[in-house]
Amino acid sequence: MVAINSSLPRRQFDVVVVGAGGSGMRCSLQLAQAGLSVAVLSKVFPTRSHTVAAQGGIGASLGNMSEDNWYWHMYDTVKGSDWLGDQDAIEFMCRQAPNAVYELEHFGMPFDRNANGTIYQRPFGGHTANFGEKPVQRACAAADRTGHALLHTLYQRNVAARTQFFVEWMALDLLRNDQGDVVGVTALEMETGEIYILEAKAVVLATGGAGRIWQASTNAFINTGDGLGMAARAGICLQDMEFWQFHPTGVAGAGVLITEGVRGEGGILLNKDGERFMERYAPTLKDLAPRDFVSRSMDQEIKEGRGCGPDGSYVVLKLDHLGADVINKRLPSIREIAIKFGNVDPIKEPIPVVPTIHYQMGGIPANYHGEVVTWENGEEKIVNGLYAIGECAAVSVHGANRLGTNSLLDLVVFGRAAGNRIVESHLERQLAHQDLPKESLDFSLSRVNELESRQSGEKVQDVANSIRMSMQRHCGVFRTLELLNEGVSQIDELAEQAKHVKFDDKSKVFNTARVEALELSNITEVARATIKSAANRTESRGAHALNDHPERDDVNWLKHTLWHSADGRLEYKPVHMKPLTVESFPPKARTF
Template identity: 80%
Template sequence: MADVLNHLSNNLPRRKFDAVIVGAGGAGMRCSLQLAEAGYSVAVLSKVFPTRSHTVAAQGGIGASLGNMSEDNWYWHMFDTVKGSDYLGDQDAIEFMCREAPKVVYELEHFGMPFDRNPDGTIYQRPFGGHTANFGEKPVQRACAAADRTGHALLHTLYQRNVRARTQFFVEWMALDLIRDSEGDCVGVIALEMETGQVMILEAKVTVLATGGAGRIWQASTNAFINTGDGMGMAARAGIPLEDMEFWQFHPTGVAGAGVLITEGVRGEGGILLNKHGERFMERYAPTLKDLAPRDFVSRSMDQEIKEGRGAGPDGDHVLLKLDHLGAETIMKRLPSIREIAIKFANVDPIKDPIPVVPTIHYQMGGIPTNYHGQVVVPKDGNPNAVLGGLYAIGECACVSVHGANRLGTNSLLDLLVFGRAAGNHIVASKLKDGAQKPLPRDAGDNALARLARIDGSKSGENAQDVANDIRRTMQAHCGVFRTSELLEQGVQKILEIEARGNDIHVKDKSQVFNTARVEALEVANLIETAKATIVSAEARKESRGAHAHRDYPERDDASWIKHTLWFSEGNRLDYKPVTLKPLTVETFQPKARTF
């Protein structure tokens, strides 16, 4: 079989580029822009048309201390991010991101991004959860917004600039596996063209993973159906550990029963959360920031209201987001898409009635471990952060780690821009373009071809969507807003059982052209790797920190658990590495209790 696969892989069509970027969201296109404008030949692979990437769904804003609406500076932004991360974020990377934030926003403005404006022509900024002035003294207006369509505006702006720079887009292509040589360096990817079913090797001097998150391992998710953890799956199969995968953010306001996102910008504009008694309950949990406390805090508060019988609706299973008091003019100007979503998915007009909302899985804080240049780092010879040659990861699929145990709203779009740009600049400064292309190993692509051969040759077996749905049900039931040792232990066993079924997937349609069933079968392997990493890491962390709320260990344990989790697919094993507590130029923010 190995000889047959070697023969097939040696005869696969090949194309060579300076850089191959997997993913055409905000991070991928910000990186490709730097490289294309520097004269690199750049291929960007995307499962969907670039402006349909999931960044388009981001609504609220980009965090940056411009100070257009109120006094602000990057140091306060850094403090909020460190505190928001529940002190698990790497403080060197956080300082870098917060210092760079104004620069990348002004760059976007010069690219033509249509930000909302203040009367004096400056960029409009709204308040957002966890963002404060003077180290938590009061809320600050830091979210640079384009109404409630900020991600949409960002993605279109970057796509237009990339077209101008002659970036080459491979639309409706799925990367299947990384290719590593005998020295462990990454030398490209093997990918599938959906239109034809053809498999191709794309050789590269540098490969960048920008595949986004994996929220589709949960049943109730704000994520698009394309968010199946492809980057994490590829990395895990290539022997690269996944970092801090136990930390997943539940966004407080997904439309109840639908999961569609209602931006935190609604609360930034003055929207408030109510229980069935019409009580503004967040005043009890976070007396200073109230509805604008960080997302993990608000989600747990909402969940507690529901569990204690104060939920709204006939089943008492959600709370209410009230914004009618803002007035029709403000809603139509600042939140037009939210009104449209509420009418379509909740059957309510927020100008008149509150929106039913419930915490919904939204964002992964963990991912492929990197430094703040975007280089993938792995443990080697006693160094927990040894650079892996030829491979970068940026955006939600990467763990820099600027978000630690909990991400602040608006820091996701900022993460895409800062580290997409930083990776591009680092690649250019490294002069990789001037170097020679490393030769491919003899077995390049064999594992991916074996998976395809197994699917194409199947006569019977499991349905891909049945397996995927069982993953989602298991994660929803055993790894939710609140977790227990018993639930997590049961969940680990169930996911391992599902993994065995995932190796026996049968696709009835054996055609090659636009065979979406075949693509879904390939995605299952990535869902399984991501789900395993998440639930195994969560079961092992015996504390509550950020988005990981463990009922059996309700307190944060700084003595034992200020450390990053590393999960390895081979052997399904865990290791740990220290958090970087030393910033680049300022004093360390020491861990303190989080109050709001």
């Protein structure tokens, strides 16, 4: 038990960064190099963060392998987002991309090289030259371990900059004062089971995605939506949570990711008849169409009886024609994954694959400086002291569907932008930290105490698994209003059960039962936001494919969804259609 009025241990920092993935460490590096005191909290050792699993590349219009420029990259991103992406943020990201990649190169990131020494770039889904005319090579790659290379590079730079890491710590709740400013977090030290108050002049949420609300996911088990749960409980709405990307190529039966880089190197998808079926759905881009498009095409092939295997439940990804040399040089990890999880050697036989939940396009609303924003009286209002970056944030550069390679780009561009914004605010000139808000602190500690003291109720894992199964059944690649509304009722019931869960082991030291119970609160918030937002959007756009309304409806639905945790209320705000310096790209039909 934690006595609410006791003197909890406290530490003070200029900035607390929650999450040590690509965005968190890019931001903390900027802050530490500026001389600010920075604490980075992570549930796992930094180089075990989920960014390490990214494989295919980071998008930037370098033009090393083919003619390219940032304006084409911007068009592809707007089109890929199905026009739900904010065009000012998209322009900012695509303009910054080349410099962000060159900066990583100068940090020592080991990109693959062309014969002339420039960074190697491969084609990727949805990335084109001259506004959709043909595929372009834009993905800057380090074999098929680009995220691994990025994460280790940033960790080494942070160590050199003397960033303070709090490893195996879990942030619990945001602390907001009476004016709504964020002044710190409560956090659990897993090693001791003690709860600390971490005071900060700014808090950065960089907690990654929440793909573990589904039963089958490419996400790590740590991806439980902690930042989103913290924001929702603190009264901050979540944006566009109906939009979740199913990656076309998860290993059938395992969910482990097979990078889009395989298709960028020349891999092709086949049905049971040996037909390269994507030529029917996307005659120009074929297997390199955007992910939402390819996933739906695969799902349709399976549902229409052209799937492979004894029960026709998957299609196959063929790459043996690339040859052993290319596979071993460009895709060594993919071969290892295929052998271990698919029981096939891709040098000799194709890999069984199915669409698998992979990435959230929505999240905590933020502008392109990383500042969290709320929607009040028809205007966006900045939440003082709070930033959100990376997958947990909705900037929104991905809109209704993310292009491959834009995720790693998102991390470094907006991690750096948020760091710069904080440095520009001159935190060091603030004489002292603000008084801690008693109500906010009591709420966090009461929540933990109630969980600790409960002697009866549902088991944590039973409720968590029920949420995952319900989301898998009711919120898939293709959706219907009947299934979604049924899912809303189920998730609401499970959310009530989640309020009364118990765990038997009350020990303090490295108690994973306690951590999983705390994670369940975040899983519940994200599942509620997702299913309710999806059930209310009566159109098909990007990753949200609704059978009852198969067409995109720009008249009624060209707007962002905002979900409020306290009452489950939905409201909407307009998409930023005006870029920073160039002409906007007006909506039109997506064809590939």
